[in-house]
Amino acid sequence: MQVKKENKKEKIIKEAVKLFTKYGFEDVSVSSIAGEARIGKGTIYTYFKxxxxxxxxxxxxxxxxxxxxxxxxxxxxxxxxxxxxxxxxxxxxxxxxxxxxxxxxxxxxxxxxxxxxxxxxxxxxxxxxxxxxxxxxxxxxxxxxxxxxxxxxxxxxxxxxxxxxxxxxxxxxxxxxxxxxxx
Amino acid sequence: MQVKKENKKEKIIKEAVKLFTKYGFEDVSVSSIAGEARIGKGTIYTYFKxxxxxxxxxxxxxxxxxxxxxxxxxxxxxxxxxxxxxxxxxxxxxxxxxxxxxxxxxxxxxxxxxxxxxxxxxxxxxxxxxxxxxxxxxxxxxxxxxxxxxxxxxxxxxxxxxxxxxxxxxxxxxxxxxxxxxx
Amino acid sequence: MQVKKENKKEKIIKEAVKLFTKYGFEDVSVSSIAGEARIGKGTIYTYFKxxxxxxxxxxxxxxxxxxxxxxxxxxxxxxxxxxxxxxxxxxxxxxxxxxxxxxxxxxxxxxxxxxxxxxxxxxxxxxxxxxxxxxxxxxxxxxxxxxxxxxxxxxxxxxxxxxxxxxxxxxxxxxxxxxxxxx
Amino acid sequence: MQVKKENKKEKIIKEAVKLFTKYGFEDVSVSSIAGEARIGKGTIYTYFKxxxxxxxxxxxxxxxxxxxxxxxxxxxxxxxxxxxxxxxxxxxxxxxxxxxxxxxxxxxxxxxxxxxxxxxxxxxxxxxxxxxxxxxxxxxxxxxxxxxxxxxxxxxxxxxxxxxxxxxxxxxxxxxxxxxxxx
DNA sequence: CATGAATGAGTATTCATTCAT
DNA sequence: TATGAATGAATACTCATTCAT
Missing domain, CATH: 1.10.357.10 (Tetracycline Repressor, domain 2)
Incomplete structure (x- = not known):
């Protein structure tokens, strides 16, 4: 369970890095990060404040x-x-x-x-x-x-x-x- | 009422430089630039598209x-x-x-x-x-x-x-x- | 929180019809439609582009x-x-x-x-x-x-x-x- | 002088009719009417309230x-x-x-x-x-x-x-x- | 009379965040 | 834990109108 959590957090970060790199901070929505990470928008907030x-x-x-x-x-x-x-x-x-x-x-x-x-x-x-x-x-x-x-x-x-x-x-x-x- | 054109444009730029420097691009509103330059919000758009x-x-x-x-x-x-x-x-x-x-x-x-x-x-x-x-x-x-x-x-x-x-x-x-x- | 979808869309349309009828298109704000439909302004955009x-x-x-x-x-x-x-x-x-x-x-x-x-x-x-x-x-x-x-x-x-x-x-x-x- | 005034008013109306017909009321700006009538924006307000x-x-x-x-x-x-x-x-x-x-x-x-x-x-x-x-x-x-x-x-x-x-x-x-x- | 620079009220739309399920 | 429907704060931009020249 702990492992799974870490995996998901890492997955989010990796997709976020890709998107921030490409579009900057403001032009990337939390939704799009969730989308790329194939998880629900709300789930992001389980891992990040x-x-x-x-x-x-x-x-x-x-x-x-x-x-x-x-x-x-x-x-x-x-x-x-x-x-x-x-x-x-x-x-x-x-x-x-x-x-x-x-x-x-x-x-x-x-x-x-x-x-x-x-x-x-x-x-x-x-x-x-x-x-x-x-x-x-x-x-x-x-x-x-x-x-x-x-x-x-x-x-x-x-x-x-x-x-x-x-x-x-x-x-x-x-x-x-x-x-x-x-x- | 049409003389100062260049002065006003320069004034806007100078205030914008100050604000962008301090807060970045997205966190500065056009209104605030107008405010600092002591002109109306709409006036900005006379000088900038x-x-x-x-x-x-x-x-x-x-x-x-x-x-x-x-x-x-x-x-x-x-x-x-x-x-x-x-x-x-x-x-x-x-x-x-x-x-x-x-x-x-x-x-x-x-x-x-x-x-x-x-x-x-x-x-x-x-x-x-x-x-x-x-x-x-x-x-x-x-x-x-x-x-x-x-x-x-x-x-x-x-x-x-x-x-x-x-x-x-x-x-x-x-x-x-x-x-x-x-x- | 995802059941009422059709009801809500219909509710929006019904209130919009009333307002458009009374005031025309330009003189009705999206906010006012949301207000009449008793939903948040942003919710309109869940149902209409x-x-x-x-x-x-x-x-x-x-x-x-x-x-x-x-x-x-x-x-x-x-x-x-x-x-x-x-x-x-x-x-x-x-x-x-x-x-x-x-x-x-x-x-x-x-x-x-x-x-x-x-x-x-x-x-x-x-x-x-x-x-x-x-x-x-x-x-x-x-x-x-x-x-x-x-x-x-x-x-x-x-x-x-x-x-x-x-x-x-x-x-x-x-x-x-x-x-x-x-x- | 009176004649000139009437001519100008009529000119404004004729251009306005053309524009309103083409684009509707809200999508025609007073400026554009003035532009088509080849007069200053402010002049419109000499003839219309x-x-x-x-x-x-x-x-x-x-x-x-x-x-x-x-x-x-x-x-x-x-x-x-x-x-x-x-x-x-x-x-x-x-x-x-x-x-x-x-x-x-x-x-x-x-x-x-x-x-x-x-x-x-x-x-x-x-x-x-x-x-x-x-x-x-x-x-x-x-x-x-x-x-x-x-x-x-x-x-x-x-x-x-x-x-x-x-x-x-x-x-x-x-x-x-x-x-x-x-x- | 004529002008157009200046103005600010008004509005559609986006999006981070929440929360009931 | 996971979700996404709901929300409303926040903002760029337009344009009718004014007024100093």
Missing amino acids: TKDDILEGCTKYVFNTFTSDIEKAADTNMEIAGFLDTLLDLFFVDMPSRSRILFLFHRKYYGTKRKDAKLTGRYKEMFRKVYERYKEEIKCPFEQMYLFLTGFMMTSYMIQANIDEEILKESVKEALKTLIVKT | TKDDILEGCTKYVFNTFTSDIEKAADTNMEIAGFLDTLLDLFFVDMPSRSRILFLFHRKYYGTKRKDAKLTGRYKEMFRKVYERYKEEIKCPFEQMYLFLTGFMMTSYMIQANIDEEILKESVKEALKTLIVKT | TKDDILEGCTKYVFNTFTSDIEKAADTNMEIAGFLDTLLDLFFVDMPSRSRILFLFHRKYYGTKRKDAKLTGRYKEMFRKVYERYKEEIKCPFEQMYLFLTGFMMTSYMIQANIDEEILKESVKEALKTLIVKT | TKDDILEGCTKYVFNTFTSDIEKAADTNMEIAGFLDTLLDLFFVDMPSRSRILFLFHRKYYGTKRKDAKLTGRYKEMFRKVYERYKEEIKCPFEQMYLFLTGFMMTSYMIQANIDEEILKESVKEALKTLIVKT
Whole structure:
């Protein structure tokens, strides 16, 4: 029973992510999410308190994928250059969709630090571990590395429409290495 | 009673920029814009066809300020390093507000290249002039310079809540110089 | 909470007919229909797509009453004279209201033959059956009979304000017999 | 100066008649009437108190054409049969347009006898003169003749979409002779 | 007299949320 | 737990009318 519940909640989030990505927050109705998830409209409210709560769920979900990306990249690379290559490759999978969710969330909770911390906590923490691990090879302080990585990742989404994805990814990889890795 | 036309349109845009920046697009009613601009609700529609049209007006306005920033920075600097310093200083004035408008517009017209070109045309063109002017000192191709500048500028907005503005600005300046200027 | 569907739709139509009859189409708000039907404004839209759709529903309803009037009159009369008497008696019940709806609909869809056919189809068909049945006694072609009957019925509505209803009805009965029945 | 004024008022009415005929009352804006009449929006209000007042002007105008039709038909015919032929021919000129105006007016002032009398007064009076003139040949009372003539004329408009105009006109002529003329 | 910029009252429609079943 | 019928708050936009010029 508990399992079933989790499955349903996850199903809702996955469909919501798809729809929010495609149409934005306001242009997606709770009904349509329910429709895509093949459940009744009212059922949504068994799992989420409000529509905003669904977006929060989506954001949490996205940050978890990011966090696991970082973990994977760190697990498979001994040196920071390889780590960055792997990380960017992972980040660019579903990048448009994931970035979109972050934008929506950011816009909604602009200034609300509490929510922000709750969601980005684990993500930032994971970055800190990585920083510690590759410390020797990094030439900038933690805050800057965090800024550069997060910034480029988010920006990529907005820029991508006007530039070939592969070129974009390589430019970003190169830029990050220039900014972060000791020479 | 027909003289002030341009003044009034500008007034509307300025108040709309303020409100959109603060509350986003959907959470600002046309009435409230009219209220802030101290004119009647109907008057808005003398100057703008729809609410979307107001956002477009705001975006055009913001791009014009960016374009004039670039122009100013180029006018007062013989070398690219100085140009970047001045440009970033100018970009960071009202940056949160201006970036916010661009986000809103971007989200609304995501994928609509036509609108995009109409508004970014002059902006990109101005960058191209700058690129030609400092060509000797720049180590990356135009597209990358454009990506790095626009990207960092927009990202700064999203990051700023979590970082001291002065540090952010200096980090960005430094990063850009590293990425763009020949050594 | 999902049983009463048909009842509720019918209730809405009945109240809409009353209001449209009294105030016309544009001067009746959807809210007021909801108010009279003692349901929420939004509920209207569970049963009708648009306000125009409500008018269409009313028209369909009215044509059904006309059709059933014709049926009744034919069922209870062996001869055309009696048929016309009965039919006119039935037509004059609620005649102002019913005619009014037809006017509104006619004005709205003036020229739109498709809608017209959809609604008048069964009505005209019923007239054709009647024509066949009383054929021997009728001296004019079908189209004329249809014109005279429909025409007088609708006209009666516009004229009635200036003339005693009983005299009007008798005049119409007499005129129709003169025009339609073989002597 | 007085002449100019009358010309302008007439111009407004003529354009309003065209527009009301085509689009109905609510779907014609005062602006569009002004536009068609090639004058400023505000100028309309020099000649008419309200939009309703324009419709009243149109109705008066239409009734005047009807009245003059009756006059013409009576002037050129010694016998009622010829009178009816001529009258119907004249009525059918611009019949759709003129009937439409009457419908609009009727709907607007349904029940308001005062307005009605003011506008139909001369028209009815003219009919009375005609009745007196052809009295010997007429078999029905005045009220019935008035009902039959006005009724058929108005109805023709609603029926016309579904029937050939020439057939319609001939049917009506014949019907009226049957109902009105002594044999 | 003529104008059209300014105004705000008025309304159809959407949709998050509730709750009886 | 699951549902979807019912609800009403909220909002963009239109247009008759006014009035300063």
